[in-house]
Amino acid sequence: MGGAAVNSYSDAFAWLADPAHWAGATGIPHRLLEHLGYTGLTLLIAIAIGLPVGLYIGHTGRGREIVVPFTGALRALPTLGLVIILALGLGTGILAPLIALVILALPPIIAGAYAGLQSVDREVVDAARSVGFTGGGVLWQVEVPLALPLIVGGIRSACLQVIATWTVAAFLPLGGLGRFLYDALPNQDYAQLLAGSILVIVLALLADGLFALVQRLATPKGVAAGRTADIRTKTHSPTRKDPSWLAPEEA
Amino acid sequence: MSWLVSNWSQVSQYGLAHLWLSIPPIVLGFVLSVPLGWVANRFALTRGALLTIGGILYAIPSLPLFALLPSLIGTRILDPINVEIALTLYAVALMLRTTADGLAAVSGDVKLSATAVGFGAARRFFGVELPLAGPVLLAGLRVVSVSTVSLVTVGSVIGVNSLGYFFIDGYQRAFYTEVWVGIVGTVLIALVFDTLLVLLGRALMPWTRRGAGGRRRDALAQSRWAVLR
Amino acid sequence: MARTRRGLTAAAGALALAALVLTGCSNGNPLADDTASKKASSGSITIGSANFPESEILAYIYSDALSDAGVKTDVKANIGARDRYIAALKGGEIQLVPEYTGNLLQFFDPKATATSSDDVYAALHGAVPKGFEVLDQAPGQDADSYNVTKEFSQKYNVTSLADLKNVSVPLKVAANPEFATRPYGIPGLKSFYGVTATLQPINDGGGPNTLKALLGGDVQVADIYSTDPSIAKNHLVTLADPKNMIAAQNIVPLIASDAASTKVKATLNKVSAKLTTDELSGLLTKSYDDKQSADAIAKDWVSTNGF
Numbered sequence: 001m002g003g004a005a006v007n008s009y010s011d012a013f014a015w016l017a018d019p020a021h022w023a024g025a026t027g028i029p030h031r032l033l034e035h036l037g038y039t040g041l042t043l044l045i046a047i048a049i050g051l052p053v054g055l056y057i058g059h060t061g062r063g064r065e066i067v068v069p070f071t072g073a074l075r076a077l078p079t080l081g082l083v084i085i086l087a088l089g090l091g092t093g094i095l096a097p098l099i100a101l102v103i104l105a106l107p108p109i110i111a112g113a114y115a116g117l118q119s120v121d122r123e124v125v126d127a128a129r130s131v132g133f134t135g136g137g138v139l140w141q142v143e144v145p146l147a148l149p150l151i152v153g154g155i156r157s158a159c160l161q162v163i164a165t166w167t168v169a170a171f172l173p174l175g176g177l178g179r180f181l182y183d184a185l186p187n188q189d190y191a192q193l194l195a196g197s198i199l200v201i202v203l204a205l206l207a208d209g210l211f212a213l214v215q216r217l218a219t220p221k222g223v224a225a226g227r228t229a230d231i232r233t234k235t236h237s238p239t240r241k242d243p244s245w246l247a248p249e250e251a
Numbered sequence: 252m253s254w255l256v257s258n259w260s261q262v263s264q265y266g267l268a269h270l271w272l273s274i275p276p277i278v279l280g281f282v283l284s285v286p287l288g289w290v291a292n293r294f295a296l297t298r299g300a301l302l303t304i305g306g307i308l309y310a311i312p313s314l315p316l317f318a319l320l321p322s323l324i325g326t327r328i329l330d331p332i333n334v335e336i337a338l339t340l341y342a343v344a345l346m347l348r349t350t351a352d353g354l355a356a357v358s359g360d361v362k363l364s365a366t367a368v369g370f371g372a373a374r375r376f377f378g379v380e381l382p383l384a385g386p387v388l389l390a391g392l393r394v395v396s397v398s399t400v401s402l403v404t405v406g407s408v409i410g411v412n413s414l415g416y417f418f419i420d421g422y423q424r425a426f427y428t429e430v431w432v433g434i435v436g437t438v439l440i441a442l443v444f445d446t447l448l449v450l451l452g453r454a455l456m457p458w459t460r461r462g463a464g465g466r467r468r469d470a471l472a473q474s475r476w477a478v479l480r
Numbered sequence: 481m482a483r484t485r486r487g488l489t490a491a492a493g494a495l496a497l498a499a500l501v502l503t504g505c506s507n508g509n510p511l512a513d514d515t516a517s518k519k520a521s522s523g524s525i526t527i528g529s530a531n532f533p534e535s536e537i538l539a540y541i542y543s544d545a546l547s548d549a550g551v552k553t554d555v556k557a558n559i560g561a562r563d564r565y566i567a568a569l570k571g572g573e574i575q576l577v578p579e580y581t582g583n584l585l586q587f588f589d590p591k592a593t594a595t596s597s598d599d600v601y602a603a604l605h606g607a608v609p610k611g612f613e614v615l616d617q618a619p620g621q622d623a624d625s626y627n628v629t630k631e632f633s634q635k636y637n638v639t640s641l642a643d644l645k646n647v648s649v650p651l652k653v654a655a656n657p658e659f660a661t662r663p664y665g666i667p668g669l670k671s672f673y674g675v676t677a678t679l680q681p682i683n684d685g686g687g688p689n690t691l692k693a694l695l696g697g698d699v700q701v702a703d704i705y706s707t708d709p710s711i712a713k714n715h716l717v718t719l720a721d722p723k724n725m726i727a728a729q730n731i732v733p734l735i736a737s738d739a740a741s742t743k744v745k746a747t748l749n750k751v752s753a754k755l756t757t758d759e760l761s762g763l764l765t766k767s768y769d770d771k772q773s774a775d776a777i778a779k780d781w782v783s784t785n786g787f
Binding site for chain 1: 398409
Binding site for chain 1: 560561562563564567654656657658660661680681682683688689692693696698
């Protein structure tokens, strides 16, 4: 079996270099586009649902007791099981995995929004209020810009998980890069398996890099929110209660 | 429900297997990430490198990693260690960032005062930095724990059976009950681990029990408590 | 002072826990199967199964019959598709697996041409690698079968695979992913019958989603195992195979020769003698319709059939 590995890597690159694998509906570009499509759709829906929820509980501090444990429970749902139970009910279309993957993407996004708003110094919010900003203004013109790096961080974390998990969902007859994995597995086609994995990794890294860039750009000039190097020098005013399970997105 | 009763031995067999499969990656993930996080934090060069490697590790899709490990490292096909190694890699990748940031968040003043009082580097690390970073680490560990318990199910696609077996079998026979049992079982195991971690955290870090649950960001207040104790 | 001690204790505790867990995992872990090869020599047999319910039921039947005869057994269910569990067999991780004569022959000898039960079985003896053997084959068969809906069959006048050539609509076949390369799959349709079809990979072994795709019109043809009760239930038409693209698929135990003691061989041959196609259909009905678990079905069958 050890010898197979050495052959597999060169085979994988040969597989990637083969022009036949780049053509047509089962070719690499088409699968890539499908995968990006699934990911984009999932993120859009998850953001549409998760961001308002996270911003609401972060800004008003209400509903925390319900939403926080709820998102914790969402994280615990095994995505493979969720996809299967939905597929049994909804058939083999895209709806079942889409719902399951939106559920997967929600916790990091909600947590990112919540943690972001949490990290905003209370004094800044008070200052904004004293200058005359009302609720909505405080949220959109003060809190969100300061919280943006963490909010984007939450979406970034969700994106990575979603890209990786759409490959697992290819258990169903879907498109996307997962096809290269599931079609290769029963045939012990290690070349295709490796090649498919390389493609997924590259895609995930590119997306992650893109988000890192966006995160950097989203930090308003002169603001340290989300930059851990500055946590030491930040002023420490009493913050609102935060559930400790949010840490990874905060980073 | 009656299905659960009549098939309890099978459910508990796979449930126990699931439990056993979940523990080593969580523990090892934590244990390995602490020194790595310390290294990442200590030297400016290694921080970027380690975090990038962590990012790459996390991006590797689980299924191919499970399937390819036998050919990469010469383990046998059915050996659960393939799943364990992959899950540990993911746990380390997830924990690394949290550990690095948690250790970085410890106030420099506190570290200086520890040195001033006479703590050596090791004593300062285990006695001051690690406990202060504790709540952040615990939070990260809880997320790692939940995601590990969930990922164990994917092992069933390659023959390392856990509660994930019920997903595959239930899918082929259109047997909803089975799949639900698998889902609920996984969530229960995740819940048990989470509760254990919270209790462990409270036992090891009694100062966090005071006041707001996890005033993690208020490092100065924490350090005040720490020094007084 | 107290805190330093606590910090050190915590760290020490974590390391101790890790050490404990690791030793526990390598010794008492119910999953540690590095003992599988040792078991073989001590007379205990590990039985593997493929990733579909019928294989699992058969594995448990072998297991129950053998343990009733006094042989220690262990079952590793749901290993994967053929390539995977044969690799496990060759690696000594399992010693016995229920197999299907035709597909197994084509797996070991891709150039094989035998198609009838007896021809296939005879050829199989020669094709099985050294160190392994097949025991008596059962009269019962379960083959891949191409099925269409009654409406499709009537509309396009299709009752055999040869008729598919004349169908005007593009043909999509729902089957497991391995169908893309199997000689009785998509390539076989082309070479035996001149039929061009595309594969819609559905990973449920001819199960509910494959059925749904066929009944819903997403695909025109579906690969459903011949003993599956859903064929009769849904009035599907199984297409005839005049050129014998799909070889005979009698159930047969594939076993490592080391593990094939006289007692084991005798017991398994007795089991095989009783496995007719009707018996197999009955087993599957209990699984798919009554939703009984594989080992419960096996236990029932073994005790009913006097083992």
